[in-house]
Amino acid sequence: MRHRSFYEATARQRIVEILDAHSFAELVGPEQRTVSPHMQALQLPVAFDDGVVVGRGTLHTKPVLIAAQEGGFVGGAVGEVHGAKIVGLLERARRERPAAALLLIDSGGVRLHEANAGLIAVSEIIRAILAARSDGVTIIAAIGGASGCFGGMGIAAACCSAVVMSEEGRLALSGPEVIETAHGVEEFDSRDRALVWRTMGGKHRYLLEDCDVLVDGDMEGFRAGIAAAMEAPQSLTLEALEREQAMLARRLQIFSSSRDGRDVWRTLGWPNPETVPLVPTDVFLAQAAALRAA
Amino acid sequence: MNAPSLLLRRWDQRAQNLEQRLVRARSRLGNRLNGRLVAAQDVVELLECVIEPGDCVCLEGNNQKQADFLAEALTRVDPSIVHDLHMVQSVVALPQHLDLFEKRIASKLDFSFSGPQGARLAQLVADRRIAIGAIHTYLELFSRYFVDLTPRVALITAESADPQGNLYTGPNTEDTPLIVEATAFKNGVVIAQVNEIVSRVPRVDIPGDWVTHVVQSPAPHHIEPLFTRDPARITDIQVLMAMMTIKGIYAEYGVERLNHGIGFDTAAIELLIPTYAESLGLKGKICRHWALNPHPALIPAIEAGFVESIHCFGSELGMEAYIAARPDIFFTGHDGSMRSNRAFCQMAGHYACDLFIGSTLQIDLEGNSSTATLDRIAGFGGAPNMGADARGRRHGSQAWLRAGREASLRYGHSQRMPRGRKLVVQIVETFRDHMLPAFVERLDAWEVADSAGMPLPPVMIYGDDVTHIVTEEGIANLMLCRTSAEREQAIRGVAGYTPVGLERDRRTVENLRDRGVIRRAEDLDIDARSASRDMLAARSIKDLAGTFLEHLQYRFAGGYSCGAVTPRVVGVVASGNLEVLIEAATLDGACAFDIDTPARGFARVWQAVISDFFARHRLGDVRISINDNGATPATVALRLDQAVEEYRGVSQR
Amino acid sequence: MTASLVTSTQGDAVDWRSVVSRLFPEGHDIVQDGDLLTGSGRCGGETLAVVGTIHHAALGVEISLAMAQYILKIVREYPGRPLLLLIDTQGQRLRQRDELLGIHRYVALISKAIQVARDRGHRVIGLVYDQGVSGGILASAFSADVCGALPGAEIRVMNLPAMARITRIPEEQLRELSRKSPVFAPDPHNYVQMGAVDSIWEGDLAQCLQDALNRAQANDHRARLALERGGRLLAGRIARRVADDA
Structure with a gap:
């Protein structure tokens, strides 16, 4: 069987291939036509699921709840209905206590067509993630779609128990175009794909420990990576946050003069930082492990 | 007597x-x-x-x-x-x-x-x-x-x-x-x-x-959709030329009344009005009155408040509802729909507009331009009436009078009797598709005339009517040329790397640039590197049409129920794609379609695609709902077939 | 925190001192360090810990870390002490360096710190006293139990011209929409209607703060408020359907 690309798949295809075969049952499916009233008011095309598929199933026979954003529909951006479906899924997780709630994120963040309602929806997702984690639910963010994980969804991902990414995944707060619009192409050339990748791509995030599991970009890689992340639950405690705070403070000290991913990687001890983008994932992970140990 | x-x-x-x-x-x-x-x-x-x-x-x-x-x-x-x-x-x-x-x-x-x-x-x-x-x-x-x-x-x-x-x-x-x-x-x-x-x-x-x-008639008369230019095909170079045109001509002369030819070069200008022209503070100062068909590309400029009136030669399929909702802008009847009139609009374009701008295929060293090609007799249409100085015009306007002053200096001696002048602009990239040069020593029109026995070469716009030529290399103001030799160098000076352009006399061209006869992007304070499709107010038909979805419904009787119960959805509402939701419904054996599409005016295409689909599968007691985002018929047919396969697959499981 | 914080440049911001003195007539010891405010104030016989931003601060990695650090310190050293987030932010800092360093992580740490505080019995109040924009407000005031806003505050995803550019909806149309629809205008009253702002604080700010402390609850009830107030009719209903659907 050929390797199916996570990057190119639709939200529905991702769910089907990540979960155990035939285990997925959708909640509030497209036949309920929960379309965005705000998009309708603007006479823009709507989607019957408002760009996010939610439901339950099993992964390696363990019960999970899952949400998958459709990056092809308005860049996976979060509107009122879209956000409410994810919030509802996380509330359900607090009650059902699945082995994990999986968020397959593929989103530019707030859906600007819904402006205020989109901003609030993202805020409610962040709050719902944190509340579920306080209740002990493990929440895994998986990032590897064409729309990446940006804006408020970048904050949401960082609030999850673990982040699984592929090399093609991008995780950031502000998208490259937003930064370029604000401060010009000299600040950040959004069309320089290599630069974008060195700043927010999967390997860089992994080396900075913003990504817990780095996987190959195929479905099997994500399936295995998510299962692995589920085995290492992280609880949201004062002590854990104090450790994270210390880590982030250290990061500022060590890399505060870094201007490029290559500077960061060099400081981390990579002898030839230019080669980081080129090495295959398994070789990269082995080298990274060796460096961490050293 | x-x-x-x-x-x-x-x-x-x-x-x-x-x-x-x-x-x-x-x-x-x-x-x-x-x-x-x-x-x-x-x-x-x-x-x-x-x-x-x-x-x-x-x-x-x-x-x-x-x-x-x-x-x-x-x-x-x-x-x-x-x-x-x-x-x-x-x-x-x-x-x-x-x-x-x-x-x-x-x-x-x-x-x-x-x-x-x-x-x-x-x-x-x-x-x-x-x-x-x-x-x-x-x-x-x-x-x-x-x-x-x-x-x-x-x-x-x-x-x-x-x-x-x-x-x-x-x-x-x-x-x-x-x-x-x-x-x-x-x-x-x-x-x-x-x-x-x-x-x-x-x-x-x-x-x-x-x-x-x-x-x-047994079938409705055919109407050709003509003026819909998909913004997705506008290039960064066309954006650059449009920026120069807006800043170097529209703003410079204060062009309030105008006509645009059809093509991607002018569609780019239309799509930059609400973004680039707005950023230059030109609202209310340019592009207020138009003799123009209802181009979808003009929608953003209308919505942004630049446009005050448009009289149309004809209509455009899919624009009917948009026009009917804006009687302040368009000429409409008491029934609400528009009334176009080709003759009156041609007249309006000739006498009441201060500027015409259009693309062409070939320009020679006198500035004559032609769209004639060998082995075809294409004719002229309306462009020559738009793109010619109106010698019978007598009323003044800022743009017309300023152009008149510039034209009176032609060949160095000024006329004593003041006179106005229509701005006639040819906009063209120096090379067309397949690297064909747009600037030539001799127009193909000469050979066309010979082979078809015409009394004179078919010239679309005569050089003595052209006031400006815009290319990616800059704007040549032909009115400011003092001699025919200068005029030739002004044309060569914007002809880029075409053979005609390479033959330029560099010193003369630099001298023309010093005099403002030729103006490059940087002379206009435009950073050519900033020209990007990102500046277009719409980058696809979907963006344009997005402000008015069309809802289509079809129902076909006589299908066979396949007894499936689980609804299925295939496809994604991404750009150029669609989603198809298929579900059981009690419809007396009929198959019902509900379609929301941003591409207005394609009802007949939808009907044909849907009819063929029904003939292929003859599904009954099924409702098929579609959210389209500008998919082509091939994609629509593919998604529909995929939906049926999934749906039947479920019923067999 | 050290002095490496972003220095402020904005001149037309609301004066935080007057806001603070209206909030804490019984006294406070809030100090400014760059764009960061920290300290405590007394209200209704209770001591609140205060952390905030001023001068439309752009939340970069440093100030975000400082805010999270302060909240964690309060949780560690003053169990149960209510927290007030005083917010004036233009949003996250839009710089390549911040992204390189993983700013999403730093900003998220504020939210997480607030959640841990909430879990350990701290009431958390947010007050948008000037501007609240995108990532800056998501991580701060919108993460609180109760969020208030001063009448002149502005809360938004981004400004209308930028929004027009990205959505390709003409600015005129957006402006028109924002007159008719609470979805598009930065007016805090729209956020009240949509449930994200509990109330507009006017007059006696100390009393408003007192009321907010009394209404603080751990569960996110914004979708319910939105339904009651008619600002977002679907958020709560659809979340409920997903949560309860058999």
Whole structure:
């Protein structure tokens, strides 16, 4: 069987291939036509699921709840209905206590067509993630779609128990175009794909420990990576946050003069930082492990 | 007064002749004539009765709507009864227009534009099956309808008619009033094909007593979507040229009233108005009044408040609802829909606009431009009327007077009598597709004239009418050139890496640049690197159409229920894609479709795709709902088939 | 925190001192360090910990870390002490360096710190006293139990011209929409209607703060408020359907 690309798949295809075969049952499916009233008011095309598929199933026979954003529909951006479906899924997780709630994120963040309602929806997702984690639910963010994980969804991902990414995944707060619009192409050339990748791509995030599991970009890689992340639950405690705070403070000290991913990687001890983008994932992970140990 | 001569000559022979024709029709068709109404199957007989050999016949058809049913009927008349017709029509667009000559029903042709039939027309001329009187501009031909080419018979088309013959031509009124005016008031025969007969027309565009007969055509008349240019195909280079045009010409002269040609170069300008022009603070100062078809690309500028009025040559499929909702901008009737008028709009473009800008295929060193290519006779259409100085104009405006001052300095000696000047701009990238240079030493038009036996080369815009040439290399202001040698260097100076451009005299060109005759992007303070499609107010048809979705519904009876119960959805509402939701529904065996699409005006395409789909699968008791985001028919068909496969797969599980 | 914080440049911001003195007539010891405010104030006989931003601060990695650090310190050293987030932010800092360093992580740490505080019995109040924009407000005032806003505050995803550019909806149309629809205008009253702002604080700010403390609850009830107030009709209903659907 050929390797199916996570990057190119639709939200529905991702769910089907990540979960155990035939285990997925959708909640509030497209036949309920929960379309965005705000998009309708603007006479823009709507989607019957408002760009996010939610439901339950099993992964390696363990019960999970899952949400998958459709990056092809308005860049996976979060509107009122879209956000409410994810919030509802996380509330359900607090009650059902699945082995994990999986968020397959593929989103530019707030859906600007819904402006205020989109901003609030993202805020409610962040709050719902944190509340579920306080209740002990493990929440895994998986990032590897064409729309990446940006804006408020970048904050949401960082609030999850673990982040699984592929090399093609991008995780950031502000998208490259937003930064370029604000401060010009000299600040950040959004069309320089290599630069974008060195700043927010999967390997860089992994080396900075913003990504817990780095996987190959195929479905099997994500399936295995998510299962692995589920085995290492992280609880949201004062002590854990104090450790994270210390880590982030250290990061500022060590890399505060870094201007490029290559500077960061060099400081981390990579002898030839230019080669980081080129090495295959398994070789990269082995080298990274060796460096961490050293 | 010489009374006896009245006795020698009858002065109402045309009226008498008209009466004879109508009598012939009445006696042959008898009670098949219902007042003015004729049934579709009787039209060929009617034509044989009312048309006489050698008649001057106008078959309505321009580059948009077509009297296609009457055209087809005319090809079926008996050539022994009807022959040697002299066709006078603005556009030769349909194959039937030329079939008339192959069947020897017609022999002579006066026209303006031939578009897609250009190659076959050239062949028929070469074979001496067609004698071309002349190739005209629109206004020229329309004018001759009232002088020496008055139609004896006009075969026209309208949206609807009432039993009294009153016609509703709706948004696509176009040439109809002018043709009917010329024909009806010179005792000619006017036969109208209509899409439907109604008891009361929404508004009277043509009064019934100007119309001789009305026939309901079996299918609605064809309308060609012409002006929809997908912004997705606009390039960064076109954005750069549009920026220079806006800053270096529109803002510079204060161009408030204008006409745009069709093409991606001018669509780019339209899409930069609400972004780039707005950022330059030009709202209210430029682009306020237009003689223009309702280009979808102008929607963002209208919405942004730049545009105050638009008069249209014709309409554009899919724009009807948008126009009807904006009567302050467009010319609309009391029924709410637009009334276009090609002749009046051509006149408006010629006399009341301060600027014309259009693309071309070739420009020579005198600034003459031509779209003629070998082996085709394409004609002129309306561009020459737009792209020519209006010598009869007398009213002043800021842009016209300033251009007039610049033009008066031509060749170094200023005229004492002040005069205005229309801005005529040619905008073209120095190389076209396949690396064909847009600048040439000698236009192909010369050879075209030789091979087709034309009296002069078919030039679209003459060099002495052109005031500016815009390319990616900059703007050449031809009015400021003092000698013809300077003019040649000004053209070479914006001709880029074409052979013509490489032959420039660098010192002269730099000197022209110092004098502002040639202005580069940097001279206009435009950073060429900043030119990006990102600046367009819309980057795809979907963006343009996004402000008005169309809802379509279809229902097909007689399908077979397949008993599935689980709804399935396939596809994604991404750009150029769609989602299909398929679910069981109690519909008496019917299959119902609900479609939301941003690509307006494609109802017929949808109907065809959906009909074929139903014929393939004959699903019954099924509702199929579609959210489209600008998918092509191939994608639609694929997704529909995938949806059925998934749906049936579920039912078998 | 050290002095490496972003220095402020904005001149037309609301004066935080007057806001603070109206909030804490019983006194406070809030100090400014760059764009960061920290300290405590007394209200209704209770001591609140205060952390905030001023001068439309752009939340970069440093100030975000400092805010999170302060909240964690309060949780560690003053169990149960209510927290007030005083917010004036233009949003996250839009710089390549911040992204390189993983700013999403730093900003998220504020939210997480607030959640841990909430879990350990701290009531958390947010007050948008000037601007609240995108990532800056998501991580701060919108993460609180109760969020208030001063009448002149502005809360938004981004400004209308930028929004027009990205959505390709003409600015005129957006402006028109924002007159008719609470979805598009930055007016805090729209956020009240949509449930994200509990109330507009006017008059006696100390009393408003007192009321907010009384209404603080751990569960996110914004979708319910939105339904009651008619500002977002679907958020709560659809979340409920997903949560309860059999």
